[in-house]
């Protein structure tokens with residue numbers, strides 16, 4: 001390890017901030033989580049740094065899921081989701097790639113595995129990507145996703161949620177998580193959200209809705225910060 005990277009330069013992870021996996025009734029967590037304790041090896045500069053410019057991953061319009069083409073608007077409640085990517089000390093993480101994916105307003109994904117009997121929207125794909133600016137800020141236009149029943153798992157429904165990924169600041173640092181909408185009655189029954197033991201950590205997965213008078217356009221505004229590590233780390237969700 002290089003001299004300028006002390007061995008204990010990060011706060012230790014708190015287990016109660018992360019969901020207890022596998023999550024009963026959610027078959028995906030069996031496939032998406034290791035069933036053995038992680039093997040720890042020291043990080044070197046290769047793992048702790050990354051390319052300076054992840055920009056080639058981006059294309060114009062990638063952060064606008066609501067408009068697939070000029071004059072074509074997705075069906076659903078238009079929303080703006082913005083926030084900051086922060087490190088464990090509240091400092092902005094610049095140049096990180098933030099990606100999101102979500103169901104359409106009817107709760108259906110544009111994915112061959114989603115064969116549920118709910119309508120697809122020809123004007124909604126459901127994937128977006130952007131990069132944080134100098135303040136660590138990101139923003140997306142999209143629509144509020146619908147709830148959907150979880151297949152193969154009995155009768156429970158996912159509340160409206162947006163899947164998010166942060167890639168950066170290094171190539172190997174990646175957070176995959178989900179954003180929830182405050183006040184949805186299904187939140188109390190969501191097995192993923194409630195697999196996170198710590199109440200403050202669960203609350204950190206809720207976006208904050210802005211008062212409509214503070215939002216400049218004809219959409220609802222939500223603010224959601226993502227914290228990569230430390231005491232206030234955003235929980236990782238599959």
Ligand code: FE
Nearest residue numbers: 103158161163
């Ligand atoms: Fe989902």
